[in-house]
Amino acid sequence: MTERKRSTALRDPAWLRFALLAIALAFVAVFLVLPLVAVFVYAIEKGFAFFMDSLTDPDARAAIRLTLLVAAVSVPANTLFGVAAAWLITRFAFRGKNLLVSLIDLPFAVSPVIAGLIYVLLFGANGWLGPWLSAHDIRIIYAVPGIVLATTFVTFPFVARELIPLMQAQGSEEEQAALTLGAGGFAMFWRVVLPKIKWGLVYGVILCNARAMGEFGAVSVVSGHIRGVTNTMPLHVEILYNEYQRTAAFAVASLLALMALATLVLKQLVGWRMRRIEARSAAA
């Protein structure tokens, strides 16, 4: 991509540009890079063997498994909801549409702890549905279903938020064309809609997945912190740290950080790919 040359009249003096750059870089170094490096340094301070032991400890392995399980359920669910919601909002006119758009953002607006509490109040032993649930021997709070629910709630907006502006910008003419050619809903989705939103969807799913694995607040409220059963990785890190097992805590934390870094790289690749496609269709 060629950068458009900017007018020299708008260019700030050199000392100001360097000063701003220095401030920005210093900020990034202190608040982002340093902590990240610290995580890895502390993680291996007692050697590589200890690092591996911390990760292969039964409780740690249970936490990793649970985190993957939760992500494996809530990410596909939110992908489905997100696509459906985006299609509904961008392709149909109906009463209360603006309200729905605002509601999709609700999980971003409320504190995750509140989100967790809502589920406790709904499904907990003393909650609205508590007596009925215990009568039928269904456990949601302090069990895996509660963790999945809370995570799904918190990560709900990512896919929809990514797709709505994209689908709005694309318009529905190609879908109308598909309709006049006799395409049913299923064929239209697979052959026309999905190829157009593919990269935006991948982008949304990556962000959703990152948050699903890293969520702490909401999960902390509903999990009950039962070791080896309802501890996710972020909760396991906290427990280890509170028990003065600093190095073990950082070892697990470093694994989370690695996942986050991988996500960032993936996100960057997809973003780069999306911009290239946009540039190509803009040139067309």
Next chain:
Amino acid sequence: MSIELTDIAYRYTDAVALDGIDLSIESGELLALLGPSGCGKTTLLRVIAGLEFPDRGHVRFEGRDVTALDARKRHVGFVFQHYALFNHLSVFENVAFGLRVRRWWKRPRRAELNRRVGELLDLVQLGELANRHPAQLSGGQRQRVALARALAVEPEILLLDEPFGALDARVRNDLRRWLRGLHDRIHVTSVFVTHDQEEAFELADRIAVMNRGRIEQIADAQTLYTKPASPFVCRFLGEVNELPSALHAAWTGERDAGAVAFVRPHDLELTPAAAAYAPARVETVRDLGATMRIEVRHPHVAAPLIAIQERGRFAETVLEPGQAVAVAARRWVMFPRDA
């Protein structure tokens, strides 16, 4: 397949788009919907396609009521103004789309599909571009891909929304003639929307002139031009002089003081006269090559009168700015004032 529209009405939330449209289109006909932007012509086309559903009225194909059917079941070919090609698919796959999405028992086999798509690409003269993507094509080529794609499902009705609107002038003229030739070969009932009267005149068998959600007149080009049904049709089809009674009573013999004579510039006759008898004065004379365009001021008319004269005629009667002229007309159409 014939199309019959009865009493079609369509409202957007803030405006009436169609206001009681009755229209019948014969099988194999090529009809133009002509009108200024916002007159409802595109909405009407979309109602026929089943992309919009009217608030009132019926759409019938060959006598069969299809008002409640959506676009998927109406089996019409639709060419969108901006083509709406599938940018992620090759030209070949764009054309094959309508065949591939059929239910499996109606879907043609691979060899049959290749043959059909190949035939269509040859028809629109794009056989060698089958593997390109739409982004690699020119505007005219994309337009033809859109047409081939619409024809692939063998529709008995073809609808085109401003088919040449996005093309530059030369491509537009070529494609227009080519499309007329194509229609003469395949005889599919076709309706196209345009705001360009020249396009409508050159292509269509009949033209429906629309204004504010209503059809003002349906006729062939010659009838529209010589016997317009309303002042709107008359004004929309090109420049026209509107002469009040004081100017035309002498040569039309019309006694009604409220009657206005509509005269085309080339039907206006100017004869040099003595200044004492003729209040009209030549204002400007412009040489347009084959013709001369003369503007005349008359004290009874606010706008200048426009006359177009052929060079040959002009040579005999030399008109110059300031010359007093008598005004008459060879042909005119009379409408009551404020009609």
